[in-house]
Amino acid sequence: AQKVTQAQTEISVVEKEDVTLDCVYETRDTTYYLFWYKQPPSGELVFLIRRNSFDEQNEISGRYSWNFQKSTSSFNFTITASQVVDSAVYFCALYGSSGSARQLTFGSGTQLTVLP
Amino acid sequence: DTEVTQTPKHLVMGMTNKKSLKCEQHMGHRAMYWYKQKAKKPPELMFVYSYEKLSINESVPSRFSPECPNSSLLNLHLHALQPEDSALYLCASSQASGLAGQGIYNEQFFGPGTRLTVL
Numbered sequence: 185a186q187k188v189t190q191a192q193t194e195i196s197v198v199e200k201e202d203v204t205l206d207c208v209y210e211t212r213d214t215t216y217y218l219f220w221y222k223q224p225p226s227g228e229l230v231f232l233i234r235r236n237s238f239d240e241q242n243e244i245s246g247r248y249s250w251n252f253q254k255s256t257s258s259f260n261f262t263i264t265a266s267q268v269v270d271s272a273v274y275f276c277a278l279y280g281s282s283g284s285a286r287q288l289t290f291g292s293g294t295q296l297t298v299l300p
Numbered sequence: 301d302t303e304v305t306q307t308p309k310h311l312v313m314g315m316t317n318k319k320s321l322k323c324e325q326h327m328g329h330r331a332m333y334w335y336k337q338k339a340k341k342p343p344e345l346m347f348v349y350s351y352e353k354l355s356i357n358e359s360v361p362s363r364f365s366p367e368c369p370n371s372s373l374l375n376l377h378l379h380a381l382q383p384e385d386s387a388l389y390l391c392a393s394s395q396a397s398g399l400a401g402q403g404i405y406n407e408q409f410f411g412p413g414t415r416l417t418v419l
Contacts, residue, residue, distance in 0.1 A: 217405040227388060228304075229343065229410040236405075275342055279405045288404050290342030 186211040188278050190291035197266055198299050205261045205294045207276030213237075218252065218259045219277040223293070229275070235259065266298045304411035306391050312417045315381060321414045323374040323391030330396035331403035332374040334366060337388040337413070349374060350402050381418045388413040 187210040197203045209218065220232040233243060235252050243250045247264045263270055276291040304325045313319050323332065330351050335343040348356035349368040363385075365377040374391055390413045394406040 226412060227390075227415075228412045229390065229392070229408075231407045231409070234405065234407060277342075288345050290344075293340075293342055 186213070186216075186278055186280050186287060186289050188276055188289050188291035190274075190276055190294050192294045193292070194295045194297070196297045196299060199268060200265050202262060202264050203266050203296065203298075205263075205274050205276075205296065207259045207261065207291060209257050209259065209276070209278045211278060211280050213280035215280075217279040219275075219279070220250065220259075220261050221275045221277065221290075222272045223275065224272040232261075232274075263296075266296075268298050268300055271296060271298045304391055304393055304409050306389075306411035306414050308414060309412070310415050310417075312419065313378065313381065314419050315383070317381075318377070318379045320378065321376040321389055321391075321416075323376075323411055324372055325393040325409065325411075326372055327393060327409065328371075329393035329403075329409070330371055331394045331406070332368060333392040333394075333404075333408065334374070334376050335390040335392065337390060339387075343390055345404075347376075348402050348404065350396050355402050378416075381416075383418050386416055386418045388415050 189208045192206055216237045218235045221229045222232055223229050233250055240252050249262045251260045273293045273295050275293045279288045307322045332349045334346040336346055337343045345358050346360045347366045352368045363380050367375040391411045392408040394403040394408045396403040
């Protein structure tokens with residue numbers, strides 16, 4: 185069975201602070217994909233990034249960056265210089281691609297509130 | 301057009317009613333999904349359609365009946381629901397690829413959801 189743990193239920197920061205959202209996963213698959221999605225109050229999930237298990241390069245996209253470390257089974261997400269519009273629930277997700285365990289598993293989510 | 305639309309936005313129904321949720325996309329995606337999301341919980345995958353054929357049913361009760369009439373439309377027919385079925389129902393689409401064209405590991409585009417209340 186696979187599992188995604190987002191231990192931070194809620195985080196509150198003041199605008200312009202940096203914030204890191206943690207994601208730890210468990211899977212027996214050797215090939216898998218990790219995702220981050222954002223869900224603003226409007227409700228629709230917005231795709232942020234996908235990483236496959238063979239690509240451990242960190243990625244930066246504007247104020248967003250991701251740190252993938254297979255050694256610790258973590259895929260953490262950092263927002264630099266946070267803004268009020270970053271307030272949302274952020275989900276980390278795992279897709280395991282082995283034949284018998286093709287599941288998409290979401291973590292429980294982290295509610296980020298950025299205060300002005 | 302990178303939009304997934306869902307209708308209605310809100311739906312209130314009794315346990316004996318029959319209703320349908322609709323989802324539409326015009327991105328040429330051949331994989332479409334239904335998710336259920338309870339308040340303060342993550343989305344749970346219900347169904348996956350790949351090339352208009354049902355490819356994954358995550359043990360969903362038969363009171364939920366999906367339908368994919370063409371490559372742009374996805375419906376979810378509801379009948380004899382229970383109050384615990386009240387939730388946000390999200391539709392998504394993606395490129396179809398990988399095993400059986402399910403495309404689950406591709407970027408998924410989500411609609412705004414239908415908030416369903418069962419009385």
